[in-house]
Amino acid sequence: MNTSEFRRRGKEMVDYVANYMEGIEGRQVYPDVEPGYLRPLIPDSAPQEPDTFEDIINDIEKIIMPGAASPACTELETVMMDWLGKMLELPKAFLTENAGEGGGVIQGSASEATLVALLAARTKAIHRLQAASPELTQAAIMEKLVAYSSDQAHSSVERAGLIGGVKLKAIPSDGNFAMRASALQEALERDRAAGLIPFFVVATLGTTTCCSFDNLLEVGPICNKEDMWLHVDAAYAGSAFICPEFRHLLNGVEFADSFNFNPHKWLLVNFDCSAMWVKKRSDLTGAFRLDPTYLKHSHQDSGLITDYRHWQIPLGRRFRSLKMWFVFRMYGVKGLQAYIRKHVQLSHEFESLVLQDPRFEICAEVTLGLVCFRLKGSNKVNEALLQRINSAKKIHLVPCHLRDKFVLRFAICSRTVESAHVQRAWEHIKELAADVLQAERE
Amino acid sequence: MNTSEFRRRGKEMVDYVANYMEGIEGRQVYPDVEPGYLRPLIPDSAPQEPDTFEDIINDIEKIIMPGAASPACTELETVMMDWLGKMLELPKAFLTENAGEGGGVIQGSASEATLVALLAARTKAIHRLQAASPELTQAAIMEKLVAYSSDQAHSSVERAGLIGGVKLKAIPSDGNFAMRASALQEALERDRAAGLIPFFVVATLGTTTCCSFDNLLEVGPICNKEDMWLHVDAAYAGSAFICPEFRHLLNGVEFADSFNFNPHKWLLVNFDCSAMWVKKRSDLTGAFRLDPTYLKHSHQDSGLITDYRHWQIPLGRRFRSLKMWFVFRMYGVKGLQAYIRKHVQLSHEFESLVLQDPRFEICAEVTLGLVCFRLKGSNKVNEALLQRINSAKKIHLVPCHLRDKFVLRFAICSRTVESAHVQRAWEHIKELAADVLQAERE
Numbered sequence: 001m002n003t004s005e006f007r008r009r010g011k012e013m014v015d016y017v018a019n020y021m022e023g024i025e026g027r028q029v030y031p032d033v034e035p036g037y038l039r040p041l042i043p044d045s046a047p048q049e050p051d052t053f054e055d056i057i058n059d060i061e062k063i064i065m066p067g068a069a070s071p072a073c074t075e076l077e078t079v080m081m082d083w084l085g086k087m088l089e090l091p092k093a094f095l096t097e098n099a100g101e102g103g104g105v106i107q108g109s110a111s112e113a114t115l116v117a118l119l120a121a122r123t124k125a126i127h128r129l130q131a132a133s134p135e136l137t138q139a140a141i142m143e144k145l146v147a148y149s150s151d152q153a154h155s156s157v158e159r160a161g162l163i164g165g166v167k168l169k170a171i172p173s174d175g176n177f178a179m180r181a182s183a184l185q186e187a188l189e190r191d192r193a194a195g196l197i198p199f200f201v202v203a204t205l206g207t208t209t210c211c212s213f214d215n216l217l218e219v220g221p222i223c224n225k226e227d228m229w230l231h232v233d234a235a236y237a238g239s240a241f242i243c244p245e246f247r248h249l250l251n252g253v254e255f256a257d258s259f260n261f262n263p264h265k266w267l268l269v270n271f272d273c274s275a276m277w278v279k280k281r282s283d284l285t286g287a288f289r290l291d292p293t294y295l296k297h298s299h300q301d302s303g304l305i306t307d308y309r310h311w312q313i314p315l316g317r318r319f320r321s322l323k324m325w326f327v328f329r330m331y332g333v334k335g336l337q338a339y340i341r342k343h344v345q346l347s348h349e350f351e352s353l354v355l356q357d358p359r360f361e362i363c364a365e366v367t368l369g370l371v372c373f374r375l376k377g378s379n380k381v382n383e384a385l386l387q388r389i390n391s392a393k394k395i396h397l398v399p400c401h402l403r404d405k406f407v408l409r410f411a412i413c414s415r416t417v418e419s420a421h422v423q424r425a426w427e428h429i430k431e432l433a434a435d436v437l438q439a440e441r442e
Numbered sequence: 443m444n445t446s447e448f449r450r451r452g453k454e455m456v457d458y459v460a461n462y463m464e465g466i467e468g469r470q471v472y473p474d475v476e477p478g479y480l481r482p483l484i485p486d487s488a489p490q491e492p493d494t495f496e497d498i499i500n501d502i503e504k505i506i507m508p509g510a511a512s513p514a515c516t517e518l519e520t521v522m523m524d525w526l527g528k529m530l531e532l533p534k535a536f537l538t539e540n541a542g543e544g545g546g547v548i549q550g551s552a553s554e555a556t557l558v559a560l561l562a563a564r565t566k567a568i569h570r571l572q573a574a575s576p577e578l579t580q581a582a583i584m585e586k587l588v589a590y591s592s593d594q595a596h597s598s599v600e601r602a603g604l605i606g607g608v609k610l611k612a613i614p615s616d617g618n619f620a621m622r623a624s625a626l627q628e629a630l631e632r633d634r635a636a637g638l639i640p641f642f643v644v645a646t647l648g649t650t651t652c653c654s655f656d657n658l659l660e661v662g663p664i665c666n667k668e669d670m671w672l673h674v675d676a677a678y679a680g681s682a683f684i685c686p687e688f689r690h691l692l693n694g695v696e697f698a699d700s701f702n703f704n705p706h707k708w709l710l711v712n713f714d715c716s717a718m719w720v721k722k723r724s725d726l727t728g729a730f731r732l733d734p735t736y737l738k739h740s741h742q743d744s745g746l747i748t749d750y751r752h753w754q755i756p757l758g759r760r761f762r763s764l765k766m767w768f769v770f771r772m773y774g775v776k777g778l779q780a781y782i783r784k785h786v787q788l789s790h791e792f793e794s795l796v797l798q799d800p801r802f803e804i805c806a807e808v809t810l811g812l813v814c815f816r817l818k819g820s821n822k823v824n825e826a827l828l829q830r831i832n833s834a835k836k837i838h839l840v841p842c843h844l845r846d847k848f849v850l851r852f853a854i855c856s857r858t859v860e861s862a863h864v865q866r867a868w869e870h871i872k873e874l875a876a877d878v879l880q881a882e883r884e
């Protein structure tokens with residue numbers, strides 16, 4: 001949608017809201033629809049080509065309004081999570097359609113998704129161990145539970161361990177900053193020998209530091225064999241898996257119990273919208289379910305409806321699936337794929353600029369939209385370069401450490417980024433690098 | 443703002459967004475402002491009388507845009523939480539201004555606020571006990587930790603206990619559905635005798651079931667004396683405390699470590715916006731703090747800035763304080779007070795209608811906008827009445843149980859509710875009640 005259409009459509013939406021308020025007494029207090037009303041009214045997957053805004057808005061009045069906030073809010077979310085799951089070619093076990101045991105839910109952030117997965121895994125492990133040994137207390141079990149992630153995993157994984165009151169151990173990643181079978185296996189054997197109970201593994205696809213990928217095809221089977229919950233965190237990279245050429249990066253997700261990525265990061269859906277799928281809904285609801293009278297409803301035990309409040313930490317929810325519905329239809333799958341491809345192409349353009357300059361080095365494989373680079377030389381000179389770049393305020397870079405190296409990260413992430421911006425940024429970085437190197441020689 | 447002004451202003455906002463996008467290359471990538479820039483630019487409390495929309499919009503360009511998303515997002519939140527705290531006459535210890543140790547943060551829901559408070563209390567208790575007895579493991583302590591709330595507390599309190607891995611015990615409430623000193627004291631003595639470690643109490647002001655109030659002035663001093671964290675949950679009722687005539691309901695908050703209510707429930711701020719204050723910021727940040735390189739910044743240890751990511755479960759945040767800023771200024775404190783008073787008056791109007799009909803009874807004191815009522819008679823007849831009311835779909839009621847009684851709840855909560863709606867609802871309920879009673883006799 002270009003700016004001039006945005007002006008027109010935005011103003012139509014303002015009138016829609018005002019008209020709604022003016023006519024509210026004519027609307028029904030409670031919807032007439034039955035549970036499950038929504039799915040048959042919309043296609044079972046996202047359109048390949050864009051729909052028009054007109055079509056989408058007409059569907060709001062026709063499909064959403066009769067279902068009001070409830071059950072429309074829940075039902076659209078379930079279907080949108082199926083749409084998105086199919087865009088990623090997630091295994092069928094993660095989808096809700098066909099009355100499977102899995103399904104998707106929108107969380108606020110990847111941190112919450114990791115925590116929710118860890119809590120579900122914790123409850124499941126406690127139940128399993130208490131079933132085998134009823135004399136074990138919850139505390140006695142929790143003392144021995146141990147979770148794992150790569151040493152490149154996001155800090156929110158460590159935080160989930162803190163909140164959940166369980167140990168979290170970092171598995172040393174390999175030369176490509178990936179978690180591999182051997183290192184995980186080694187930790188498992190050591191910890192089991194020490195009497196600990198491994199129960200949860202977070203594998204990261206697209207780490208924050210350098211967009212490295214844990215080896216799911218190695219790690220997954222170990223988790224299944226050792227009865228550990230496998231949570232796959234693809235917060236940033238997940239969006240790319242809608243492109244067939246990047247889908248192989250998700251291979252091994254079939255071994256996972258839960259999978260999460262953030263459409264708000266790279267799929268044009270506004271913050272917040274973190275998409276989480278589980279293979280077994282009852283694992284989540286088993287960890288959280290409480291049913292006071294004021295939250296009971298007539299479809300409580302019918303199995304016909306989804307109570308997302310049992311899937312998450314907050315009780316209240318916003319109607320976030322509307323954002324997904326609008327974006328998926330306004331762009332179409334092809335439009336979203338084109339958007340991802342453009343960003344990846346621009347990061348490779350930046351990578352090749354860096355590679356052409358012998359003063360610089362690339363520090364990790366460039367797979368998606370992130371380029372890790374640095375001046376060949378000391379951390380000090382790179383810290384000085386970062387300082388100059390960020391002080392100049394023409395671009396903004398966030399650094400990281402890769403092992404003992406201080407590394408600069410060039411991230412393609414703006415909706416409106418073009419090749420010209422990348423070229424201009426590189427010219428700017430080169431100039432400042434020359435200054436830094438000059439200053440060092442003096 | 444009436445609908446016609448909404449149409450005009452809404453369309454101006456659409457143009458503002460479009461102009462922003464068109465002119466984005468002319469804006470700075472990174473703001474020039476220094477930490478703390480925002481507070482001196484705005485008043486230190488909310489206006490009594492409404493500001494014009496014009497004034498507010500001008501301030502966006504003048505005050506917010508130069509601070510971009512960061513630090514403006516954080517700094518406006520800190521100041522808005524001070525504004526709101528002052529509207530409630532919270533003790534100064536909860537405010538950030540004057541460089542105190544306390545402060546406010548926007549959470550997504552009261553459930554999250556309770557959980558965050560419980561986790562902070564858990565960490566604090568573990569640290570305290572390990573300082574005294576270094577040989578104690580975290581698991582050994584957690585096994586003995588016990589939290590308390592009234593038997594009328596919201597289910598999210600029990601859920602926080604589940605997530606936090608600690609025991610949560612319900613204290614029997616008194617005849618007015620309030621937690622009192624004697625019952626709490628009794629539980630403490632029994633649990634201490636059994637070797638447990640009481641560490642956390644949730645007092646509710648305005649319970650979900652019947653809007654009852656735990657006795658803070660009794661419970662507070664016990665918590666302080668016994669070294670238990672006191673969290674006060676006023677999710678619904680909190681908004682009313684901006685009116686001097688209801689402020690006494692908050693008396694005793696001075697004993698609390700944390701306090702929370704939801705402006706999205708009754709203060710005209712759109713969902714979600716849950717306001718939480720703590721007396722000691724370091725209690726929260728101590729429970730959650732982790733600092734990877736990619737989240738470090740140059741003001742890390744200056745004490746000049748607030749890192750809200752250490753105050754909450756998610757990492758990312760939305761700019762929710764803008765909603766508060768707009769609402770507080772568009773209504774003024776007096777406008778918000780008038781809104782609360784109108785609702786309370788309407789609930790008393792409904793109460794007096796119920797009291798005039800000898801077939802009905804009022805089941806709990808009407809203090810704010812909730813009226814608990816029922817037909818004198820069996821639960822069965824009241825369940826039948828509720829069923830008829832909700833099936834007719836002209837109004838919608840959510841019931842509760844008070845002890846063994848099935849009770850109907852009439853809640854005044856719409857922004858646009860008027861006396862005519864209340865009168866019409868009562869006529870409707872009376873008609874259906876007559877039908878139910880008639881059917882019972884047949």
